[in-house]
Amino acid sequence: MIVTINGKKRRLDVPPMARLLDVLREDCGLTGTKEGCGEGECGACTVLVDGVAVDSCLVPAAHVDGCKVVTVEGAAAAKRSARALQNAFVEHGGAQCGICTPGMIVAACTLKAGCSRDEIKRALAGNLCRCTGYISIFNSVEAALPPARKGPPSRLALRRANARARRR
């Protein structure tokens, strides 16, 4: 089968039912993608398949034949927001032990600039973190994906900013 992984086309000779997670980690040497539970509950193994965030522990290799797969190692090259997300996770405390971080960042790559906190929660709903209580993760994503600065801020954005200020 042929898969484009992090922008590079690769011919892979693996069993069709091999877990995409193992193919990435063992056959491609991309160990940035982590295993937390092996049953699609924790999201540590999240990768993008044709732009959709999936748990790679649940995806058989045959499913990605002809697809584009992006892992944390290739996120910065593939997604404009990824570099900002990575930096924000360091600066705003989104990464502690770091084992959920690759999956969090890849999942957050599906979000658009200016997304609301509820949208962030929904996008990350399948990703578990045991260190942070999630708040600093939400803060990191918000910091990395601010609303586009064109014209005056929307009333909604202002309301959100005010609410944030009040909370502090």
Added chain:
Amino acid sequence: MGRAVGANVRRKDGDAKVTGAARYIDDLTFPGMLFGATIRSTIPRGEIVNTHHDLSSDFVVADYRDIPGNNYIALIDPDQPCLSEGEIRHVAEPVLLVAHADRRALFGVERRVRFDYREQSPNYDPETSDTCFKKISIDKGDLDQGFGEAEVVVEGEYRTGHQEQLYIETNGVIAVPGDGQLTVFGSLQCPYYVHKALVGVTGLAPHRVRVVQTETGGGFGGKEEYPSMLACHAAVLAMKAGRPVKMIYDRVEDLLATTKRHPSVIRHRTGVTRAGRITAMDVSVLMDGGAYATLSAVVLSRGVIHAAGPYRCDHLRIRGRAMQTHTPPNGAFRGFGAPQTQFGVEAHIDRIAETLGLDPVRLREINALRPGDTTATGQKLGSDASALPVLREAVKRSDFKKKRRAWRGTNRGIGLSLFFHGSGFTGAGEVKLASKASLELTATGARILVASTEIGQGTRTMLAQIVADALALPFEAIEVHVPDTDAVPDSGPTVASRTCMIVGKLLERCARELRRKLGTATPAQYFKAHGPLTVTRQYEPPAGQVWDDDRYAGDAYGSYAWGCNVVEIEVDPVTFEVTPRHVTAVAEIGKAIHPLMAEGQIQGGTAQGIGYALLEEVVMREGRMANAQLTNYLIPTPMDAPSIDVAMLERPYAHGPFGAKGVGEMPIDGPAPAVINALRHCGFDLRSIPATPERLMKARA
């Protein structure tokens, strides 16, 4: 100087973690490496009389007879075997080890092994157990006199369940044998604990055994003791095979076999005056230790010392017992006994307030420990005792009193808890540990040499901040050596909220001595003129700190951090589901070395505490965790986590680095009782956690 301490410098491990470059144990391979698996018993108690298997010769198989040294995991009591010699005390007792070059060959390997058993009847009730791991008594004043002064006596029983640490990275190690030597890499909190266990099991001389911590994906106490067991298993296989062996638990095995928080039963009988002054406290603490002693004695110790809560009481009696049952051993988990006992006392305090018709804040204000007061063990508190300041700040920030009035009789509730947490090892523990830390001059700055591990909490960064300021060098000039027993001194285990206060202080002393030696020279100048230089410092207790282990009296801890939580909840009147809406978490921690990371500790610990209170239930069936998967052992997800308003107060501790105390564990002490007290505010008289919908429905009926 003072540029790094108190600033949110960029954490040292941040960039590697966000790019996927950080290497965790399962990311490493070695030439010729085998994969190992553990075959465990399937009954809770009995004896193995025969073993059958059909494993071909391409498998390496090891049992207890392959252990070169002692067959026990050295920790406190030498009671837990590395591999069973026949006796079975719990369902996950390790019996056989197998290894194979192909990881897939190990899939379902346990089905190819069969044991014939002689079964015995197990006991799962600590109350009726005939084996006691540890008993502790604390007595202060005259209990009869105290109850004589009382006008009202309130009694209550409170229960807590198991809780799983649920680090997202499961346990894992790689053992690499060499010419009469052994190196173990692993996800772990305490390199020297693992080293000690390996020396015992392998029979190798201490200098022939090396332990190296790899990037660790969370610990929370769950990687304090268990990695010693796993390292010994991998070592036995590796030494038999003569090849490196990697052992990584999958989630199910990690949940089934590794330690959890001790379930507990806490009983209170408290005398109070009608005005609300506590005159006597009679407390009993019962902990379920599981099958082996492991750390139960010290978990119980911290539990009983915190059992009276942060309250003044001249006449008290605390009795603690840790008992054996036939489940996998319970062990260390953030808080270490204190979350259980402070759940008991804080739920009880609200019941006392209710009995007296007093406001729960007022009752706490009357009795809260103040500077100069003495704790249950008779420790006289210093000027940094902050029960009242954290209480007042939390009440004010959360608008507690107004919400309490407004929500009465609705399905919204608000509850409060006041708590404290001793930093460092209990009693004479730090003196016995005699930790050492070293600081080594480099051409561009200095390198920290300690065995204290980074497990997400920010050890590397925080220690480097302390050293940078004490040495008057930029933060970036300070490197941190990987915890590697061949290269770093034993600075003690990374547990007990001790890394900042104890190890940080040792490094501060190293740094001040190094600065004195450098004089006005830069590291480069000194290095060029005099060559390498290393400064080492060993723990010394602050003058006047005294502990009597026989009477369980004296200065139990160098200092305490103080906390107050206010939890706001909403109860679905149909499904009894509880939604935590908002938490106000006020913490007094001496000094926040890195405010963002300290806040992260408080937020994360609070979320774990909310899970403990509402979601996390280990269902034990016949001594075996019946819900050993993430599908039905639930931890808070992004959708469940409440917003948390953190406020940090700083009342410096004279013997902490830059005034700092411990922060890691305390945040998990408060959420559970605050949730239960919020539920009481909603009309639910619940005295056990987790407060699942099923339990709430029963409490309502």
